Structure formats: C-alpha cells, structure tokens
Amino acid sequence: MSEKGKMMKNILVWGALICAIYACGETSKSYEQVENGVVVYPTTGSAKGLKVTFVTDDIVKVEASATTAFDTTTSLVAVPEQVSVPIDIKEADGTLTLATDELIVTINQATGQVSYADAEGNPIMSEQNEGRAFEAITVEGKAGYTMSQKFDSPEDEGIYGLGQHQADEMNYKGKNEELFQYNTKVSIPFVMSTENYGILWDNYSLTRYGDERPYTNIDQFKLYDKTGKEGGLTATYYDDQNSEHVFVERVEDIIDYENLTTVENFPKDFPFANAKIVWEGQIEGSESGLFRFLCYYAGYTKLWINGELQFEKWRTAWNPSVAKFSADLKKGEKNDIKLEWIPDGGVSYIGLKALSPVDEAAQKQIAFSSEMGQNIRYYFMAGDNMDDVISKYRTVTGKAQVMPKWSMGFWQSRERYKTQDELLGALGEFRKRHIPIDNIVLDWSYWPKTEWGSHDFDLERFPDITGMIDKIHEQNARVMISVWPKFYHNTEHYKQFDAQGWMYKRAVEDSVKDWIYPGYIGSFYDAYSSGARKMFWDQIHDKLYTKGFDAWWMDASEPDILSNASIKYRKELSTPTALGPSTEYFNAYALQNAKGIYEGQRSVNNDERVFILTRSGFAGIQRFGAVTWSGDIGTRWEDMKAQISAGINFAMSGLPYWTMDVGGFCVEKRYERATEGSEDMKEWRELNTRWFQFGAFVPLFRVHGQYPFREVYNLAPETHPAYKSMLYYNKLRYKMMPYIYSLAGWTYTKDYTIMRGLAMDFSADKKVYDIGDQFMFGPSLMACPVYAYGARDREVYLPKSAGWYDAYSGEYYTGGQTITAQAEYERMPLFAKAGSIVTFGPEIEYTTQKPADPITVVVYAGADASFDLYEDEGTNYNYESGKFTSINLKWSESTKTLTIGEREGSFDGMLENRTFRIKVINKDNKGNIDDLSGYEEVKYSGQPVSVKG
Known part of the structure; x- marks a missing residue:
C-alpha cells in the first residue's frame, strides 16, 4: 500500500474508532472474561451481547446477539481446534483492548464496535460504527433474526472470494452479489482482501454481499412506451421472428418472468417456439446517480440504453444466467431502452431489475446481510499475505485433502454414455490413439427409467457393471458415477428414508414431476440429518461402492428439487430440515451431502482417498474430499470467459479444487446441426480448442457436455489443428505432473491455492486487481486463455x-507492461x-x-x-x-x-x-x-x- 493509502486507512479506521468511543457518554457495563476472550454487553445499538474470542493469535471469532444469550448450536462450517491463546486485556475509558502476539482488537463497550490492528498498532479494518442490525423473524415456528454487519475497509483494496458466479466479475470491491445456491452459481460467504485479511460470515441462509437491498422491478422508474406515453414499456410479442408477425402488443411496467410462477404472466397461449419479444421505450430515474441493473435471461438476449449495447448473451431455455451492467442516470431525464429477447425454444425465462444509487463510500464497504440466523457469527483473520489468510481460513473450516494422483490427470465425460459398450468404446479409443487419460465418467440415467434413486442399473444397457469396471481398471483408468440425492417415490430407497422422516415431502405432496417424459414424482433426502446421511451412504455402498466405483459425482446438490422454481418455493420444497427451517439452512446442503459420503467411505475403507465432484459447495467443503464444478454452463465465448474469473474467485474463497465443463455443457442448436466445412463447425472446433487449452491449467482437467460428443477424436480429425492442439495440451499436462501433483500436495502441507488470482502473488501491483482473464497456475506459470472467435493474439498484462x-x-519481457501476445490457433499464451x-x-x-x-x-x-x-x-x-x-x-x-x-x-x-x-x-x-x-x-x-x- 502507498504511504498515502496507509495514511488514509489510518484516518478512516481510527477516526471511526475515536468517534465510536467518545460519541456516547454512557458508562458501559463491565466485561466478562471467558476462555480466549471476553463478553461485552453494549448499552447502545442493536446488539445486547457481544462475544469476542481468539481461535489463534491472529484469528478472531465475533458473535453478536440481539439478546444477552448466544447461539450454542455447533457450526456446520467451522471446525477449529480449541487452543489456549495468551491475551493481554486492558480496559480504559469505555474501551477494551485485547492484544495477542499478532493482533490488537479494540471493542467499544458502549456500542460493541470492533476494530482490528496489527501487533504494532497499525489499523487493518474496523466494523462500521452502528453497522450492525437485527430484525426478529419467525419461520415455521422457529424464532430467529434477519441480520447484517457492515465494515469500514480500505478504499484502495481488492476484494475476492464469495464463491463462483457467472457475471464475469473479478474484484468485488464496490460490487453486490446475492449468495444462494443454483445450477452454475456456488455461494461461499467469505471474502479476502489485498490488505491481507479475510472475513468468513458463518451463516447458511440467503445472504447479500454489498447492498443489502434486493434488486427490484423496473416500475421504480418512470416508464414511457415507444410513443412517449407514461405508464410502461411497449412489449411487442412476435410469434414468428422471421416474418415479425405480431401476436400481441401491450404495455408492461415490469419485466419479471424469472421462474415457474411468474412465467404464468406471459400472454395466454403465446407460442414460444419461434418467437421474439421486444420491450422498448424510455426510463427516467427519480434521482441522479449510478443505477445497477441485473438481467436474468435465457435464450438470445440483447439490451441497449440510449442506443449503446450493454450486453448480448445466450443461455439454453431451461437454465438461465445473469448479466450485470450499470447506467449513470440523471433525475428527470429520459433514457431510451430496448430489450430484445428470443426465447430459443419453449417457455423460457427473462427479467430486468435494478438497484437505485447509493453513496459511493457506502457501496465500497464490506457488508453481509442474511435472511435468518440466531446471532451474528463471523471470523476475522489476518495474515502476512493472501496465502496466509487462506491458511487461516482452513484453520477455521478444515484442511483440504491431497486429491488422488489419478484425479489430477485427464477426465473424459459426456451427457451421456448410454450403454456400457459406449463407455468402454470411448476409453478404448483413447488408449488406441495414445491420448492420455486417467478417468472416465458414467453420467445420469444408467438406472431403469422409472427408478431414479434405486442405484440399480438398466440391465439391457448395462448388463455387467462389475465386468465393465474391471475392464476400465485393466486399462489403467478410474471411473466416476453420477449419484443424486433424488429419489422417485416408488423406489425402495425412498421408502426407507420416508419411514424415518428423512425425505422432503412437499414435492411429492404437490405431485411435482421431473423432466423425464412423461414426468415422474420424487424428492430429495434431508442431508442435514446425520441418520439420513448414513443411510444415503449405506445405500450407495451396497449398490455401487461394492462394485468398484472410484469416485462420486454428486449432481444437483443445491438442492435442485425443481429447476427454475422461485426462491420461496425452493425453500418450501426443502423444509423442514433436521436442524430447522430451510430458510435458515438454505445454502449448506451440498456441504452436508458431501460430509456423509466422505465420512461413510472413510469408515469402510481408509486406504483409498475419497473423490467427490459436486455441483454446489459451501465454506468448509474442502475438508470432505470435494471438487466443485461450475454447473451446466453454456457453449458460448462469453461463458468461457466468465469461467476464468469464476474459477479464480472460487479458489480465492479458500477452496482449492475447482473444474468446469470444458467446452460448455448446454449447446446452441447451430452447433448441434453444424456440418463439415460450415462456419458453425469451424467455430465449434475453435471454441472447444480454446476452452481445452484453458482447461489444461485449472486444478481438475475435465471435458463434459451435451451433444455433439466431446471426445477429441469426435471433435475433429487427427490432422486438424483442433485435434493437434488438444492432444498437445493433454500431453503437456501429463508431462507437468511432478509440478501439478506438488501443487496438490501443497494444498495440504501449505494450505496452498493452485488457481491463483494475480493479486495473490503481485498485490503491490494494483493494475492486477481487476484482471479476471489471466491467472497463475501455481507459483511459476501464468495462463492467459483466448476467448474470442478468430483471435490470433490477445493483450496480456x-x-x-x-x-x-x-x-x-523463451522470449524475455520486463514486468509492469501490457503486450500483445501471439495466440495462434494451436497455442494459448x-x-x-x-x-x-x-x-x-x-x-x-x-x-x-x-x-x-x-x-x-x-x-x-x-x-x-x-x-x-x-x-x-x-x-x-x-x-x-x-x-x-x-x-x-x-x-x-x-x-x-x-x-x-x-x-x-x-x-x-x-x-x-x-x-x-x-x-x-x-x-x-x-x-x-x-x-x-x-x-x-x-x-x-x-x-x-x-x-x-
């Protein structure tokens, strides 16, 4: 940090502290000393009780309660060993100072404000004065609180973490993010600063980082239709996008078709198959400032403000994503807006919402707000560098294991190998062509069609599963199988759970049918129950593990009981849990699900490392042998680019193992229909080649997706540059195995992070703070993926x-400069x-x-x-x-x-x-x-x- 930056930080933190100390003339109650800390009872503000304890001499646990009592339930996230920490406690003028060899923590006894400084007294950061709030809430008969905590932090820092999100944001300083679990979205309530501290927010409910307000509909603006009449935007529904035949035109003051409930508001009987909808007119803000917009989209979507294109995106109809953009609007000034949407199939999803301006200084604060909990609980950790902060995070949440060496090799998957002959044929082709491979994957629907959750095999397609696995192992490969926490209600496994009260019943009661024609009824088990977790493992053990499977693919672990349901209905579908209402435990399902598999396998065979691939995750899941992948992403260049920052931030959330569907999962129809020599085929091959190059440098190297088939020999003939490039990077990955497996070992011995944001290694260079399309792969190599069709060079900092x-x-370049790096088809910079x-x-x-x-x-x-x-x-x-x-x-x-x-x-x-x-x-x-x-x-x-x- 520059001297000016240090000075400004000192003024900010200590100014707030002095203000907090002297603003209130009341005399606070005396503190109570507890093991490794103190309890204080503030006389002002919303917290009536505050407990501050040291986990180690540089990790602080803060608990704030709306009453004088504290939550005594065991954290699902934190598993720190209890150690005795020598603390020097001093009290003077209404202020408590707790000093260890590494940290000085100051508590204003009147307000409960907590501030942090290093051992020399240099400020690090501070809670905001009066930055804590509680509001009572009762859900399903259980009382709790909606709660928030704000922090004053250095203005010139970079902030990273929060898990894996798809809006292609790198540095979260001054940004907002909603933390909930969803296909392609993994929420981790942890942030880390370039100022070498981290905050773990220990709460499992729907949480917002940054602005605590939810995005709201566009009726917050004055809206004008395309003729200039006030009241709403003109929505033109074309039932044939080619002829632009108008089905209906109407005025709409909100665009909210984001889930299965709100899509009912589309015009009755509107045919989506070849449709196009355009919303156009003008918006006028009620105040001046920066408005932040969020567009929830599936299909082909474009949005313009004042004629300037804000984004152009695509997602498959059943799996929406989000686009974020901002607009600086002036009060009373009209701004042209146009949203063009092609649904790309059947009923699809679209929504546009916004947040009104907030003070810039407030926007740059670190803030967490959660829907439900018993009290505020967070961990503050300080380190010598960002690696040290992540080490502290794993001190609190658990060590990462060394993944098995075979898992660091190449993974081949597709949706899906429909028979055992298809799977064995693919592996055999790899061996025949001498393409390196260690792992092959059996995706979903290997079971009889009507028996999801039985863990049985359709014997017509998989007549000898043990023999299939033996042949895989004979070819020096491993096999992973897809296992869902989902059970059709007619299966014996469902009945076993149900008899113990361990099934979420609402989906069955509501006759919710899945997408398998003609639709089948089922639900998910309650992973929050220890008994249910054991039963889940026992069923998998008896039906699958005993046959020789090597790894577990835990799909839909959000849990995704009903895709595209509203958040409200999602909570209704997954409640009550064994621990309480789903409102309180909304985000931690994947953590508990992985816990059961990990502990189950280690209980029966402690000589083989557990490997779990899970579509969702949460803080602490690294201790359960889990890798998270980025879900059912789209096969678009912008989706590929978004994976770079998504993977980096996931890794900087303290979880070292991450992967993605190389090539993307959901495929545009133009690629499905592409013919040899066509432009679409050329682009398809180049997209997969560039993605493959990128994928060779992430912690787990894994290819997966829908048709067209993703095996390298199915993507292109061996004489094609695409084939040659993919083979080159596959072989390079294997030649680098001593380097790569060392990185895996360091995740345990050094709490290391393999996929590294540039700020981790070059935090003194502020130019790297916002770079989300380059990353370090270990300490030595910087990967610079190419994510534009036809690009043969790219800018690299x-x-x-x-x-x-x-x-x-081998060409040498001095640091601190931007160059144009060559990026011919077969090579990534x-x-x-x-x-x-x-x-x-x-x-x-x-x-x-x-x-x-x-x-x-x-x-x-x-x-x-x-x-x-x-x-x-x-x-x-x-x-x-x-x-x-x-x-x-x-x-x-x-x-x-x-x-x-x-x-x-x-x-x-x-x-x-x-x-x-x-x-x-x-x-x-x-x-x-x-x-x-x-x-x-x-x-x-x-x-x-x-x-x-």
Missing part, C-alpha cells in the same frame, strides 16, 4: 516482477515468471504408467526461486501421518546455482535414487517447454546436490 518468459519461445521453477516428468498416458524419473527441472532465471517437489503414495491417506517426501529445489540468482536439497520424509515405494536434469533459461539462453534438451544431468540419492546453471 505482465505484472511487475523480475520479468516474464514466453513459455514457447503462457508465461513463466522470472525467478521460478517448473518440474517435468517423462511422457506418460496415465499417472501410474511409470515413476516420475528422470525429472527435468527448468529454472527461469532472473531472481531467486524455490520449489518443493512433493511426492506420496498417490491414493491413500498415509500422507496424513507424515508418509510423503519433499525435496526443495532452490535457485540462487547471485551464484547461478541450483541446489537440490536433502529429501525430507519417506513413504513406501519412493524412489531412493533418481535422476534430475537441470535446464536454466535466461535472457541469453532461450528455451521452450517443447524442447527440454540442453540440460545437465545429476544423480540424486537424497543428499544435497548443487549444480551451476
């Missing part, structure tokens, strides 16, 4: 550092940081094919560098008891020497003796990742070895 090397040409190390192994087609020997150590010179090569047994949990090795590779720039340090640790089967090949790249000695020759070879037996570069 090289953060301030010792410099950067083009990974392909990739840069190595000067002062870094990348380790390469031999070419392999699956992760267990051969030991990682020799290992080529590529040093990118220009600054000192260090890399810890991690290895373990690859599939079991022995690393938890210390059975792993770490070899430190250290480059000294001053002496031009690489030192291979003493091997630390051991495990069964480790290589006692091995070969390292050392290659040094610098400004004068260019090198590329495709040619690792020109090395110096050394033998290594576990003792230090030094090599001059």
Whole structure:
C-alpha cells in the first residue's frame, strides 16, 4: 500500500474508532472474561451481547446477539481446534483492548464496535460504527433474526472470494452479489482482501454481499412506451421472428418472468417456439446517480440504453444466467431502452431489475446481510499475505485433502454414455490413439427409467457393471458415477428414508414431476440429518461402492428439487430440515451431502482417498474430499470467459479444487446441426480448442457436455489443428505432473491455492486487481486463455516482477507492461515468471504408467526461486501421518546455482535414487517447454546436490 493509502486507512479506521468511543457518554457495563476472550454487553445499538474470542493469535471469532444469550448450536462450517491463546486485556475509558502476539482488537463497550490492528498498532479494518442490525423473524415456528454487519475497509483494496458466479466479475470491491445456491452459481460467504485479511460470515441462509437491498422491478422508474406515453414499456410479442408477425402488443411496467410462477404472466397461449419479444421505450430515474441493473435471461438476449449495447448473451431455455451492467442516470431525464429477447425454444425465462444509487463510500464497504440466523457469527483473520489468510481460513473450516494422483490427470465425460459398450468404446479409443487419460465418467440415467434413486442399473444397457469396471481398471483408468440425492417415490430407497422422516415431502405432496417424459414424482433426502446421511451412504455402498466405483459425482446438490422454481418455493420444497427451517439452512446442503459420503467411505475403507465432484459447495467443503464444478454452463465465448474469473474467485474463497465443463455443457442448436466445412463447425472446433487449452491449467482437467460428443477424436480429425492442439495440451499436462501433483500436495502441507488470482502473488501491483482473464497456475506459470472467435493474439498484462518468459519461445519481457501476445490457433499464451521453477516428468498416458524419473527441472532465471517437489503414495491417506517426501529445489540468482536439497520424509515405494536434469533459461539462453534438451544431468540419492546453471 502507498504511504498515502496507509495514511488514509489510518484516518478512516481510527477516526471511526475515536468517534465510536467518545460519541456516547454512557458508562458501559463491565466485561466478562471467558476462555480466549471476553463478553461485552453494549448499552447502545442493536446488539445486547457481544462475544469476542481468539481461535489463534491472529484469528478472531465475533458473535453478536440481539439478546444477552448466544447461539450454542455447533457450526456446520467451522471446525477449529480449541487452543489456549495468551491475551493481554486492558480496559480504559469505555474501551477494551485485547492484544495477542499478532493482533490488537479494540471493542467499544458502549456500542460493541470492533476494530482490528496489527501487533504494532497499525489499523487493518474496523466494523462500521452502528453497522450492525437485527430484525426478529419467525419461520415455521422457529424464532430467529434477519441480520447484517457492515465494515469500514480500505478504499484502495481488492476484494475476492464469495464463491463462483457467472457475471464475469473479478474484484468485488464496490460490487453486490446475492449468495444462494443454483445450477452454475456456488455461494461461499467469505471474502479476502489485498490488505491481507479475510472475513468468513458463518451463516447458511440467503445472504447479500454489498447492498443489502434486493434488486427490484423496473416500475421504480418512470416508464414511457415507444410513443412517449407514461405508464410502461411497449412489449411487442412476435410469434414468428422471421416474418415479425405480431401476436400481441401491450404495455408492461415490469419485466419479471424469472421462474415457474411468474412465467404464468406471459400472454395466454403465446407460442414460444419461434418467437421474439421486444420491450422498448424510455426510463427516467427519480434521482441522479449510478443505477445497477441485473438481467436474468435465457435464450438470445440483447439490451441497449440510449442506443449503446450493454450486453448480448445466450443461455439454453431451461437454465438461465445473469448479466450485470450499470447506467449513470440523471433525475428527470429520459433514457431510451430496448430489450430484445428470443426465447430459443419453449417457455423460457427473462427479467430486468435494478438497484437505485447509493453513496459511493457506502457501496465500497464490506457488508453481509442474511435472511435468518440466531446471532451474528463471523471470523476475522489476518495474515502476512493472501496465502496466509487462506491458511487461516482452513484453520477455521478444515484442511483440504491431497486429491488422488489419478484425479489430477485427464477426465473424459459426456451427457451421456448410454450403454456400457459406449463407455468402454470411448476409453478404448483413447488408449488406441495414445491420448492420455486417467478417468472416465458414467453420467445420469444408467438406472431403469422409472427408478431414479434405486442405484440399480438398466440391465439391457448395462448388463455387467462389475465386468465393465474391471475392464476400465485393466486399462489403467478410474471411473466416476453420477449419484443424486433424488429419489422417485416408488423406489425402495425412498421408502426407507420416508419411514424415518428423512425425505422432503412437499414435492411429492404437490405431485411435482421431473423432466423425464412423461414426468415422474420424487424428492430429495434431508442431508442435514446425520441418520439420513448414513443411510444415503449405506445405500450407495451396497449398490455401487461394492462394485468398484472410484469416485462420486454428486449432481444437483443445491438442492435442485425443481429447476427454475422461485426462491420461496425452493425453500418450501426443502423444509423442514433436521436442524430447522430451510430458510435458515438454505445454502449448506451440498456441504452436508458431501460430509456423509466422505465420512461413510472413510469408515469402510481408509486406504483409498475419497473423490467427490459436486455441483454446489459451501465454506468448509474442502475438508470432505470435494471438487466443485461450475454447473451446466453454456457453449458460448462469453461463458468461457466468465469461467476464468469464476474459477479464480472460487479458489480465492479458500477452496482449492475447482473444474468446469470444458467446452460448455448446454449447446446452441447451430452447433448441434453444424456440418463439415460450415462456419458453425469451424467455430465449434475453435471454441472447444480454446476452452481445452484453458482447461489444461485449472486444478481438475475435465471435458463434459451435451451433444455433439466431446471426445477429441469426435471433435475433429487427427490432422486438424483442433485435434493437434488438444492432444498437445493433454500431453503437456501429463508431462507437468511432478509440478501439478506438488501443487496438490501443497494444498495440504501449505494450505496452498493452485488457481491463483494475480493479486495473490503481485498485490503491490494494483493494475492486477481487476484482471479476471489471466491467472497463475501455481507459483511459476501464468495462463492467459483466448476467448474470442478468430483471435490470433490477445493483450496480456505482465505484472511487475523480475520479468516474464514466453513459455514457447523463451522470449524475455520486463514486468509492469501490457503486450500483445501471439495466440495462434494451436497455442494459448503462457508465461513463466522470472525467478521460478517448473518440474517435468517423462511422457506418460496415465499417472501410474511409470515413476516420475528422470525429472527435468527448468529454472527461469532472473531472481531467486524455490520449489518443493512433493511426492506420496498417490491414493491413500498415509500422507496424513507424515508418509510423503519433499525435496526443495532452490535457485540462487547471485551464484547461478541450483541446489537440490536433502529429501525430507519417506513413504513406501519412493524412489531412493533418481535422476534430475537441470535446464536454466535466461535472457541469453532461450528455451521452450517443447524442447527440454540442453540440460545437465545429476544423480540424486537424497543428499544435497548443487549444480551451476
């Protein structure tokens, strides 16, 4: 932070603190000392009780209650070990100061305002004075509170986290986000600052970050139709978009067709199949300022204000997404608006809402507001850097496991392999073509059509499932199976849950039918019940695990009982839970669902690492062997781009394992119909190629989607540049396995983050704060995906550092500049940081094919560098008891020497003796990742070895 920035932050935080201390002349009650902290009873403000305790000397737990009592229920999110923290407590002039070796926490005893500073007294951030609020709420007979907490924080910081969202936003400073779970949306109530602190908001209900107000309909504006008459916008419904035949024209003052309830307000009998709807006219704000808009859309959607296109998007009809934009409006001034919408199929979803302006300083505050809880509970954590903050987050929420080594290889999936022959045929084709692969996936609907949830197989299509799995394993691959928390009401498994009161019954009572023709009735089990979780695992164990499946795909874990239901009805469909009303426990279903599988599998086989792929997630899910993927995203360039910032922010929410459907899931019809040589086929292949290039550099490398088939040999012939590029990046991923698996090991040993926003490594360079289309893959490589059709270059910002090397040409660039990077069809821009190390192994087609020997150590010179090569047994949990090795590779720039340090640790089967090949790249000695020759070879037996570069 600049000196000016530090000064402004000091003024902001301490000014607020002094004001809070002296604004009230009342004498507060004396505090109560409790283990690791204090309890205070504020005399002003909404909180009547405040408990501040230390988890460690730099992690603080804050609980605020609307009464003098505190919530005693066990957190679903936090699992910190209780340790004794030495605290120096001082009381003076109505102020309590709690000091540890790392933090100084100051509490205004009158107002309950809490402020944070480092051990030297330098302010970090503070709760806002009178920034806490409670409002009583009763749901299903249970009392609770709607609650909010606001924080004054440094103006020039970057804010990241909040999970995975689809509006392509990177830096959340000054932005708003609704936190709820939905297909393609994963909400994590955690933020992390470039000022090296984090806040975990421990609440499971519908929550808003930023502005606590919900977006509201456009009738907040004065609206004029296309003739200038006040009252609403002109809505023209064309039943044939080609002839533009008008079915009906009417005036509408709201555009709210966002769910199964509100779509009933469309014109009766309007045919959507080939339709187009246009809303046009003018809007006029009742005040001046920046209005923030949110458009909820499916189908083809465009919106203009004053003739300027705000966005152009597409989503499949059944799976909407959101677009955000802002407009600076002046009071009393009319602004042209036009929304053009092509539904792209049957009944679809569209909505336009807005938030009126707020004071800019208020907008930049960190704020959380939640629909229901018993009291405010949050964790403040401070670190030396952003990695340290994430380590503190995992101290509170649990360690991430080292994923099995095979999971870091390539995953092939499709929606769906309909027979066991199709699945085995696909795997066999990979092996025949020598395309590296470790994992193949059996998606949904392998069961008899009327028996979803039975976990049985349709024997006509899967006559020998055990034999199928054996053949997969014989080909050195693993298999993951899709398992839903959903049960048709006629299945025996449903009846077992129902007999114990462990099914959500509303969907059955309302005869809600799913999308499988002609529609079947069922519901989801209550994952909040420990007994239900055990039963869910027992059923999976008996029907699936005993057959040899290696991994679990937990689909629809939001829970998605009825797609496109309103939030209100979604809560009604999933209540009551074993812990209370769904209003209070709305967001944590996936966490509990994964918990049951993880604990269940480890209870019967603690020698095989659990692997769970889940469509939703929550804070703490990393401790349950879970990877989250970004849901049923669209096959569009803008969707691909949005995954970059979505994945980065998910990782910066403290959860290290993330993936996506490479190529997108939901397919535009033009791609389904594309023929050889057509422009649509050309674009389809280029889209998949660019996405594949990107996918090779995220934590889990996984291809999946609807038709057309996504296997590389189905996407393009082997002579095509698309095929060649995808094969190249697949092989590169496998050659980099010593580097990649080390990163996986670090997630446990160092609480590391694999997919890294640039601010994590270059926080002093403020230009990186808003960059959401580049990221670090580990400490050494910067990936720069290409997300525009026909692009053969792209702008790349090289953060301030010792410099950067083009990974392909070895060309050196100074940091702190923007360049135009070449991006020919078959290559994505990739840069190595000067002062870094990348380790390469031999070419392999699956992760267990051969030991990682020799290992080529590529040093990118220009600054000192260090890399810890991690290895373990690859599939079991022995690393938890210390059975792993770490070899430190250290480059000294001053002496031009690489030192291979003493091997630390051991495990069964480790290589006692091995070969390292050392290659040094610098400004004068260019090198590329495709040619690792020109090395110096050394033998290594576990003792230090030094090599001059």
